[in-house]
Amino acid sequence: MSSFLSSTTGAAPPQDMAARKEAMMNAVRQEMAIQNAQELMNKANERCFAKCVTKPSGSLTSSEETCLSRCLDRYLEAFTMVSKAYTARIGRERDARLASQ
Amino acid sequence: MDPKFDEATQKELATFLEREQASAKVQSSVHQLTGICWKNPSGCVTGMPGKSFSSGEQSCLANCVDRFLDSSLFLVKQIELKREGGF
Numbered sequence: 434m435s436s437f438l439s440s441t442t443g444a445a446p447p448q449d450m451a452a453r454k455e456a457m458m459n460a461v462r463q464e465m466a467i468q469n470a471q472e473l474m475n476k477a478n479e480r481c482f483a484k485c486v487t488k489p490s491g492s493l494t495s496s497e498e499t500c501l502s503r504c505l506d507r508y509l510e511a512f513t514m515v516s517k518a519y520t521a522r523i524g525r526e527r528d529a530r531l532a533s534q
Numbered sequence: 535m536d537p538k539f540d541e542a543t544q545k546e547l548a549t550f551l552e553r554e555q556a557s558a559k560v561q562s563s564v565h566q567l568t569g570i571c572w573k574n575p576s577g578c579v580t581g582m583p584g585k586s587f588s589s590g591e592q593s594c595l596a597n598c599v600d601r602f603l604d605s606s607l608f609l610v611k612q613i614e615l616k617r618e619g620g621f
Contacts, residue, residue: 450539450540453539465558472565476565476569480569480572480573484582500582507579508572508583511571511578512564515564515568515599516564518596518600522603
């Protein structure tokens with residue numbers, strides 16, 4: 434970690450350093466967002482395929498496509514709901530811990 | 535190679551990365567929980583997905599997260615009790 438943050442010797446001009454810092458942070462944020470979207474798509478595909486394509490035939494039927502499309506919407510909705518519920522729980526646990534201290 | 539960051543910037547970046555890692559952990563838990571609450575048998579979305587969630591599915595999803603975490607805490611307590619009991 435430290436070798437990654439301090440690669441070589443010599444201090445940079447402040448402006449240049451601030452710009453590089455921002456660039457690094459944005460790269461990390463972007464990488465995180467991509468990872469998250471990929472994970473979401475992989476899981477949605479896995480679970481919606483299991484639900485909607487029970488007997489794979491020569492091609493996707495229109496009813497399978499309708500099912501997949503609805504399934505994706507519901508999966509994203511479920512993800513959002515779970516995310517909210519989980520965040521709320523983390524908040525409650527933290528409040529309880531602070532109150533008991 | 536780029537000149538190195540000063541100490542304050544290094545600290546700021548370290549804090550930033552710690553936060554990002556924490557948020558990645560939360561995200562990964564949300565993926566896991568969504569899977570648990572979605573899938574059968576204890577999952578909430580049974581049968582073919584509809585145009586919207588039924589109210590039953592909605593409350594099930596909301597409860598599922600809290601009950602799963604309750605179960606997790608409960609099991610930890612059970613293990614602690616067993617240990618105290620000389621197991």
